[in-house]
Amino acid sequence: MSAAAGPSVGSPSAAVFVPPHDHDDQVRMRHAHAAAARTFKVTPAGPDVWGWQGRTLGRRAGRWWLRLVCAPQDKRNLRLWEGTATAHQALPRSVPRPRLHDVLEWSADRHAYRAELSEYVPLPALQTGGPVLTVDLELPSLWWADLRLALEATSTVVTDRQAVRQQWVDKNLTRFLGIPAFQVSAWTTGHGDLHWANVTGPPLVMLDWEGWGQVPVGFDVGLLHAYSLAQPVTAARIRHEFAHVLNTPAGRAGELVALAQLLQVASRGGHPDLAPRLARHAEHLTGTPVPI
Structure with a gap:
């Protein structure tokens, strides 16, 4: 369902949601994102971009986009959990999309985490702030x-x-x-x-x-x-x-x-x-x- 989608892989300019309501969840996600950055040896410098219900957190890290996905350890939706990686493996190269570079998974405090390091796309999405088009587009x-x-x-x-x-x-x-x-x-x-x-x-x-x-x-x-x-x-x-x-x-x-x-x-x-x-x-x- 589209309502459950997080922000777009590889770009900060897609549908942007608010941080988790619970401050402890915000801290936990930021710490996990920082831990993934250290493992990947990248330095995030861009702003936080939160996904649906605070389930994901993405930041630019130089030429990369580092996206963290989190779910309760026993409630992962495997289709969404593995979607970016399976798309990277299965889709023809002719489909224009950010390329996935590396993946990291771990569990802690009854939560499962998945970090995905993808190409950063410097282009803005055609609509920001949500999926509903708010102005007519003139596309060639x-x-x-x-x-x-x-x-x-x-x-x-x-x-x-x-x-x-x-x-x-x-x-x-x-x-x-x-x-x-x-x-x-x-x-x-x-x-x-x-x-x-x-x-x-x-x-x-x-x-x-x-x-x-x-x-x-x-x-x-x-x-x-x-x-x-x-x-x-x-x-x-x-x-x-x-x-x-x-x-x-x-x-x-x-x-x-x-x-x-x-x-x-x-x-x-x-x-x-x-x-x-x-x-x-x-x-x-x-x-x-x-x-x-």
Whole structure:
């Protein structure tokens, strides 16, 4: 789920969250980050960049980005925990992304830690402060072509990782869209959390690959479009550039799953300004009113 994503790997300019509420947790995370820096023999100098619920802490360290992930020792989500490393191993080099340099894992005080040293990306993300687009973007045709090529290259990767599960569709589609759940007929390998705080440009660099895996066809671009609904020019550009995906039955199904996931986030208080637009667009696609 996109709501659970941390800040982007390799860049400080993606969705930024607040430090943990508990001061002791802040101190513990900073100490662990410093310990990883000593092991890697790097010197962090950039500001703290916290991830969702204080689960991650990243800082620039020269030409590197040092990101620390933490979880209770018995509650690690292995898909997210290992996502950056498995993406580094599996994705074609043609997919523009920060390269992972080294990984370190350890446990202490009933917590598991994972430190990842990646290339630092000096480009800002196209949206800061969160994934929802707040201003229309004027991106050149080459950028859109690069995004299409990157998603096509990603789709060629064979993996058993699941970024979206049919079980989630079965359980939640009716609840959030008001339509009968359907069997996803076409799956592909995707980013899994494609939004404007996870891309730079130009040139294009795609950040935060921890949640990559199998998604319904149309899910990635449907998610990017949904996060753009408040900016109609950019939203229309996405539909134009990816008409070959979104204007197909499989692509429409993937877009509906993306909308349902964001409506679930909205039901928990996330993206309150975007929620009515999500509901209206879902109704436009299905003909069924969506209560919010």
